[in-house]
Amino acid sequence: MSAHPVIVAIDGPSGTGKSSTSKAVAARLGMGYLDTGAQYRAITWWMLSNGVDVNDPAAVAAVAGKPEIISGTDPLAPTITVDGTDVAGPIRTAEVTGAVSAVSAVPAVRTRITELQRTIAAEAPAGIVVEGRDIGTTVLPGADVKIFLTADPEARAARRSGELRGTAPGAPDLAATREALIKRDAADSGRTTSPLAKADDATELDTTELTLEQVISWVITVVEDAGRKQPRP
Numbered sequence: 001m002s003a004h005p006v007i008v009a010i011d012g013p014s015g016t017g018k019s020s021t022s023k024a025v026a027a028r029l030g031m032g033y034l035d036t037g038a039q040y041r042a043i044t045w046w047m048l049s050n051g052v053d054v055n056d057p058a059a060v061a062a063v064a065g066k067p068e069i070i071s072g073t074d075p076l077a078p079t080i081t082v083d084g085t086d087v088a089g090p091i092r093t094a095e096v097t098g099a100v101s102a103v104s105a106v107p108a109v110r111t112r113i114t115e116l117q118r119t120i121a122a123e124a125p126a127g128i129v130v131e132g133r134d135i136g137t138t139v140l141p142g143a144d145v146k147i148f149l150t151a152d153p154e155a156r157a158a159r160r161s162g163e164l165r166g167t168a169p170g171a172p173d174l175a176a177t178r179e180a181l182i183k184r185d186a187a188d189s190g191r192t193t194s195p196l197a198k199a200d201d202a203t204e205l206d207t208t209e210l211t212l213e214q215v216i217s218w219v220i221t222v223v224e225d226a227g228r229k230q231p232r233p
């Protein structure tokens with residue numbers, strides 16, 4: 001048995017398999033699950049819904065504390081609400097996807113959302129798998145396990161495109177999806193405050209040639225090994 005609830009940080013760019021892997025690992029190990037991208041999407045949805053100019057960092061910062069964002073951490077049924085409204089659907093629109101990098105680059109937004117993430121992780125009774133861009137570097141630098149997923153852009157675009165075709169009628173084609181994804185990666189990696197980056201002590205896994213099941217099994221092995229290494233109480 002581990003001395004404290006295990007915290008797992010999974011970072012990486014879009015389409016590397018973070019959400020699918022994290023959800024499955026958390027479900028199989030009986031842990032909580034937090035999609036931090038959904039939180040940045042939720043605050044972005046609120047800005048757009050309230051007519052805030054998302055390209056004006058001062059305007060975004062001025063109201064960053066207003067929306068109440070609540071994440072449900074059951075990996076079998078994760079939820080996200082803003083001021084009590086279920087926004088799981090609306091946060092996946094192309095409009096939100098196109099604005100989320102600008103909003104999430106604003107330091108006041110990051111401070112606010114990072115605080116929420118740390119509180120959720122600290123209160124997770126059975127440990128938690130937290131996925132995002134800066135979890136291992138900034139949000140939870142003391143995480144027990146840090147994983148950085150990668151995959152080549154072609155594979156990532158094909159995955160995302162297949163997923164959008166399944167869920168969003170009139171979804172953009174593969175070339176447009178690839179272009180948008182590369183643009184968002186560059187913005188997320190290039191921002192000044194807490195950019196997308198691999199922590200020095202994270203283990204990197206290239207998922208290009210792996211099935212989702214192979215990635216899940218590998219992560220579970222790493223998490224179980226880390227649990228065994230923890231001191232007994």
Ligand SMILES: Nc1ncnc2c1ncn2[C@@H]1O[C@H](COP(=O)(O)OP(=O)(O)O)[C@@H](O)[C@H]1O
Pocket residue numbers: 012013014015016017018019020021159160162163207210211212213215
């Ligand atoms: N190793 C893999 N091989 C094939 N498809 C995958 C793999 N990992 C994830 N996928 C699929 O790719 C899409 C994007 O995965 P997701 O977990 O949402 O990535 P991320 O959270 O990193 O953006 C999903 O449809 C998922 O089922």
Ligand SMILES: Nc1ccn([C@H]2C[C@H](O)[C@@H](COP(=O)(O)OP(=O)(O)O)O2)c(=O)n1
Pocket residue numbers: 013014015019036037038040041100101104105131132133134135184188
């Ligand atoms: N820890 C995080 C997580 C996401 N973000 C930002 C940057 C990302 O482009 C957006 C959306 O993240 P999300 O994980 O939903 O992105 P995907 O489309 O699933 O790849 O949020 C962030 O800045 N920090």
